[in-house]
Amino acid sequence: MIFYDENNLDIIEKDLRYLQLLAKQYPSISIASTEIINLQAILNLPKGTEHFITDVHGENESFTHMRRNASGVIKRKIDDVFGNSLREQQKSKLATLIYYPEQKLELIKQTENNLEDWYKITLYQLIQLCKNICSKYTRSKVRKALPQDFAYIIEELLHEQDDRVDKQAYYNGIIKTIIDIDRAGEFIITISNVIQRLVVDRLHIIGDIYDRGPGADIIMEALMNHHSVDIQWGNHDILWMGAAAGCEACICNVLRISLRYANLRTIEDGYGINLLPLATFAMEFYGEDLCEGFTPKTLDKNISENELALLAQMHKAISILQFKIEGQIIKRHTEFQMDDRLLLDKIDIEKGEIELGEEKYKLNDTSFPTVDWNDPHKLSEREEDLIEKITRSFVNSEKLQRHIKFLYSKGSMYLRYNSNLLFHGCIPLNEDGSFKEVKIGNIKYSGKALLDRVDRAARDSYFFKNGTQLKEYGMDLMWFLWCGPDSPVFGKDRMTTFERYFIDDKSTHYENKNYYYKYRDNEKIIENILEEFNLDPNTSHMINGHIPVKTKEGESPIKANGKLLVIDGGFCKAYQPQTGIAGYTLIYNSYGLLLTSHGPFSAIKNAVKEDSDILSSTIILEHVVKRKRVADTDMGIELRKQIADLEKLLIAYRKGLIKEEIGEIKK
Structure with a gap:
């Protein structure tokens, strides 16, 4: 002091x-x-527990379960409190009850013979567990976490002293009365939610909430209701942020990805975006086209052949529109250095070939009914009308705009928090490991300055008025961040979308990663990055997502002698064949860092019915003898x-x- x-x-x-x-x-x-x-x-x-999750990609059920079980923290707390006094099956039932109190109670009421006894036992167990979890917080903080209905009662029970025999009757009376007046169910739901809230002090989402999975909007609603969360934007989040701002190129990419994975639930049901104009356009111009290269990737066997055919037509229609609009952005911004991505004007339609560099490649599809070969990147009147209608749907979606504003209020390009540097993708580097300069406007930026400048531009794209130069440039830059060379959230030299659709030769599909990925295991380089962001390299870590760790091939998420932790392990089902697992998460508590790898999650209904949890394996990365205190954290400062x-x-x-x-x- x-x-x-x-x-x-x-x-x-x-x-x-x-x-x-x-x-x-x-x-x-x-x-x-x-x-x-x-x-x-x-x-x-003691320092509060932090929970790190990345690359959830719309997998709302897996995310919901991971958030509720805190990557196994609640299960470990149950083991700490009850030890051998409960069987493993009883511990699993108690854990499931805490994760899903409403759903589990419905099953209990149907199967339990003596419900009053079950209530009495369960209430005591939940109170004991909650007391343990609350012990690291002040009474004031716990009080603020309690809902008004049961705040006084819970506070009394949590501060019961085991050695005060004279008050045992008082506490027993509270429990009995809760049961007698038929409020036990509501009380169990309330205290389970309190446990969920207090077991993790802060949730970090290290990017890519959107795309591929069906429930990004559901995840966003959950995050908005979370008591303490921050988000580091990923490339897919940036794409949706640009789309919400009205960037036409970003909108086309959002729709293309959704159609590629036959995932229109978020678009249509989640955000109420009308795709009828796109469907009508696709049927008119691509109705006779088989669109074989655009058949969606889907595991949903309930989609009929006619539906798949229409989705493929819509997929191709929006892709061609995307290539045209992207070409216009590239021509506007020579500083993006993306002339190699101007591909429509490299097509010889008569020969069915495209020239890439000094090589010519055969196209697998030569049906381009909306392309004017005298001006390939020009939109037809029908295309201009179509993109105007779709853009209006994105900009006027109340729910989407509410979610994107939350991404801006709780999000950023990077975060320094408790000696950890959190960002989604990479810090662009040169071949020698030095910080690479990237031109934004007329000025070159590198390292921390680059991420700071990009963060400001991202906000300009959304918050400035339509028609202003800053907003227009900001929207174009959002698209550049999605797929441009040296973008810190993309991290590759190009995005070969066109080649993957139209050229069978897979050598053209390759995308070179930034040198950052070459140096991720180099301790000295990682220390330089930490110093660039004003962090002590001896005590700090970097935590990333973005590139799935191929665990089944022996790749480790722990890099640079533990200085860098890459926790994208395949939360998204589309990546799980590559990774061999279903995601990594990280826990940072007062004793140190715990890295957990997770098996696949089936469904919430199965977890509730069978008391099944995600099979997880935990590695202790760091363990301290003396617990970290609040004084040792950013909050302490x-x-x-x-x-x-x-x-x-x-x-x-x-x-x-x-x-x-x-x-x-x-x-």
């Missing part, structure tokens, strides 16, 4: 205006002193600043520089 005295009154007088504002919140010596004592006590509490300010306020009161307002204090 810093105690100010008469020798540094000049510091207090300099900050007097601020201290007068602070005095409105703490209007007396007594109140200010109490707050100092409270904050000082918080500094000595802030609390110490608050304490210092309050100490200055005390001196100001005692020296008469600010008058106490004791008479106006409200009771």
Whole structure:
């Protein structure tokens, strides 16, 4: 603590205006002193648990389960509290009840013979578990987490003292009354939700909430209801952010990916975006086209052949529209250095060939009914009308706009938090491992400055008025971030979408990764990046997602001697054949870092019915003998600043520089 005295009154007088504002919140010596004592006590509490998840890609059921079970933290707490006093089956039932209290209670009511006894036993178990979890928090913080209905009762039960025999009857009476007045079910739901909330202090989402899976909108709703979350934007998030801002190229890419995976639930049901104009357009221009290269990738056997044929036509229609609009952006921005992606004008339609560099390749599809070969990147009147209608649907989707605003309010390109550097993709590097300069506008940026500049441009694209130069450039840059060379969220030299659709020669499909991925195991390079972001390389880590770790081929998520952790292990089902697992998550608690690999998750209904959990394997990355305290965290730094300010306020009161307002204090 810093105690100010008469020798540094000049510091207090300099900050007097601020201290007068602070005095409105703490209007007396007594109140200010109490707050100092409270904050000082918080500094000595154990550090809160952080939960890291990345690349969920719309897999809402897997994400929901992982969020509710906190990557196994709740199960470990049950083991800690009950040890051998409960059988494994009983522990699994209790865990499932905490994850899904409403659904599990419905099953219990149908199968349990003596419901009153079950309520009594379960309530005691939940209270014991909640007491253990709450022990690392102040009463004030726990109180704020309690819902109003049961706040007083839960607080009384949580602070029951086992050695106070004279109060046992009182506590037993509370439990009995809860059961007698038929509120046990609601109480169980409430305390289960409290456990879920308090077991993890902060949730970090390291990018790519959107695309591929069916429920990105469901995930966003859950995140908006989470008590403490931050998001580091991934390339797929950037794409949807650009689409919500009205960037036509981003909108085309969003629709193309959704059609590629036959996943229109998020588009149509989630966000109410009308695809009828696209379907009508596709049937008119591609109705006679088999569109074989555009047949969606889907495991859904309920989709009929006619539906698949229409989806393929829509898929091709939006892809051609995408290539045209992207070509216009490339021509507008020579600084993007993407002329090699101008491909429609490299096609010899009569020969059915395309020229890439010095090589010519045969096209597997020469049906381009909407392309004017005199000006291949020009949109027809029908295409202009179509993209205008679709853009209007994106911009006017209330739910989409609400979700994207949340992404901006809780998100960023990177985050420094408790000595960890979190970002989704990469920091662009040169061949020698130095920071690569990337031109944004007329200025070149590298390292931290590049990510800071891109973050500002992303906000310009959304928040500036339509028609302004900053917004127009920002929207074009959002598309560049999605697929441009040296984009920190893409990390490759090109996106070979056209080649994958139209050229069978797979040598043209290859995308070169940025040199960052070559150096991910180089401890010195990773230390340089940490220093670039003003972090101590001896105590800090980098945490990324983006590129799935091919675990089944022996690749490790732990790189650079533990300085870098790559936790994309295939949350998305489409990646699981490559990774061999169904995702990594990371837990950072007061004892250290735990990396967990997860098996596939079937469905929530199976978990509820069978008490099944995700099969997980945990590796202890770091373990400290002395628990980390709040004082050792970023919050600790802030609390110490608050304490210092309050100490200055005390001196100001005692020296008469600010008058106490004791008479106006409200009771």
